Every structure is written in C-alpha cells, then in structure tokens.
Amino acid sequence: MQYTHRDxxxxxxxxxxxxxxxxxxxxxxxxxxxxxxxxxKRPSFAQHTPGHRPxxxxxxxxxxxxxxxxxxxxxxxxxxxPGYFITADLAVYLHPHYQGKxxxxxxxxxxxxxxxxxxxxxxxxxxFASNDASIRLFxxxxxxxxxxxPRVARLEGVEKDLVLVGKRLCEPQAA
Numbered sequence: 001m002q003y004t005h006r007d008x009x010x011x012x013x014x015x016x017x018x019x020x021x022x023x024x025x026x027x028x029x030x031x032x033x034x035x036x037x038x039x040x041k042r043p044s045f046a047q048h049t050p051g052h053r054p055x056x057x058x059x060x061x062x063x064x065x066x067x068x069x070x071x072x073x074x075x076x077x078x079x080x081x082p083g084y085f086i087t088a089d090l091a092v093y094l095h096p097h098y099q100g101k102x103x104x105x106x107x108x109x110x111x112x113x114x115x116x117x118x119x120x121x122x123x124x125x126x127x128f129a130s131n132d133a134s135i136r137l138f139x140x141x142x143x144x145x146x147x148x149x150p151r152v153a154r155l156e157g158v159e160k161d162l163v164l165v166g167k168r169l170c171e172p173q174a175a
Contacts, residue, residue: 002061003106007050008071012057013038015068016045019095027155028131029093048073052118053088058107060098070094072107074115077124087122088115092134099133108141115169122168128153129161143167 008016021035048055053075057068070093077087090111094103115123125143127134139145147164154160 001101001103003058003069003103004061005056005058005072005107005110008045008048008055008057008068010042010045012068012071013041013045016057016071017041019068019071019093022096023093027158029128029134031153031155031160033155054114054118056107056110058103068095069098070103070107072111074111074118074120077122086120087124088118088120090123090125092125104134104137105141108138112141112167112169121170122166124164124166126162126164129163135163135165138165141167 017036017038020030020041023030024032024035045055047053053073055073056071058070058072060066060069063069073091074088075091077084077089090108092104092107111123115121123143124146125134125138126149127138129135129148135145143165144167145163146166149162149164151159152162
C-alpha cells in the first residue's frame with residue numbers, strides 16, 4: 001500500500017475522533033475510558049501548528065475517498081516549558097483496517113525525517129507495556145526502551161504499566 005500525509009484540517013476532526021475512539025474501545029493504547037467527541041478534541045487539536053508541533057493525517061493513495069486512515073501528532077514532552085522543545089512526544093493512531101499494513105512505519109519514518117526542520121532532536125512515545133505491537137513498531141523504527149513505569153494507569157480495574165521509548169535524531173549544532 002502507498003500512503004501520503006498532510007497537515008490535518010478542522011474538517012478531518014470527525015474521522016480523527018472516529019479513529020481515536022476505536023483505540024479507546026480496545027483498552028490497549030489510550031487511558032481514556034469513554035469515547036470522545038469532535039468538540040472535546042477541538043481545543044487540543046488547535047494547539048498543533050505545522051511549524052512547531054504538527055498534526056498529520058495519513059491517507060491511502062489508492063482510496064483517497066476514505067479520508068484519514070491514521071494520524072500522527074507531535075506533542076510537547078512533559079509540559080510546554082521551552083527547555084523541552086527539542087523533544088517531541090509522538091502519538092500514532094491507525095484505523096483498525098490499516099493496522100499491520102505499514103502505515104505506522106510510514107508515519108514514524110516521516111516524523112523522523114521532518115523533526116530536524118522543527119528543531120526537534122529527540123522523539124519519544126509512551127506505550128502500554130502490554131501493547132507488544134506498538135512497542136515492536138517503535139523498536140523497528142530505531143527507538144530504544146528508555147524507561148518503565150509500573151502500574152501508573154488503571155482502566156476498569158486493570159492496572160497498566162508504561163514503557164517510554166525514545167530516539168535521539170541528532171546532536172546539537174555547535175554555537
């Protein structure tokens with residue numbers, strides 16, 4: 001399959017929410033316990049800017065009429081303090097029909113290539129330790145396990161551990 005990606009637009013929000021709600025229902029990759037809505041997602045979506053923390057939607061080149069089949073967001077690492085701006089935390093969500101078909105690899109590869117233009121030197125992601133597929137995906141893309149956080153989440157009585165993965169993209173330029 002061939003994919004393309006672009007900056008997400010407000011008109012993509014219904015499809016983004018649909019994809020995210022699939023993930024919420026699985027209890028495998030989101031700490032949300034209830035489905036979200038377009039209105040609830042609008043404020044966080046508005047915080048993404050193409051030149052600082054982009055939010056991309058991916059499309060299937062052969063089926064553009066489907067619209068977004070996955071997305072990747074660059075989020076602030078830890079908080080919005082400027083000293084952390086060299087690091088971005090990635091969130092990748094794929095429509096269930098596009099999982100295991102190279103879309104996650106495509107999006108992460110594009111993020112790795114684009115990050116230096118944003119001044120990003122390090123990428124991270126936090127993944128439930130039980131989410132073997134996502135951990136394998138990030139490791140395949142050159143991310144290493146940087147941390148393990150036991151029992152930091154609880155979903156309907158089930159405690160979840162988190163794995164922090166990271167990839168250093170470049171060393172800082174000499175001043």
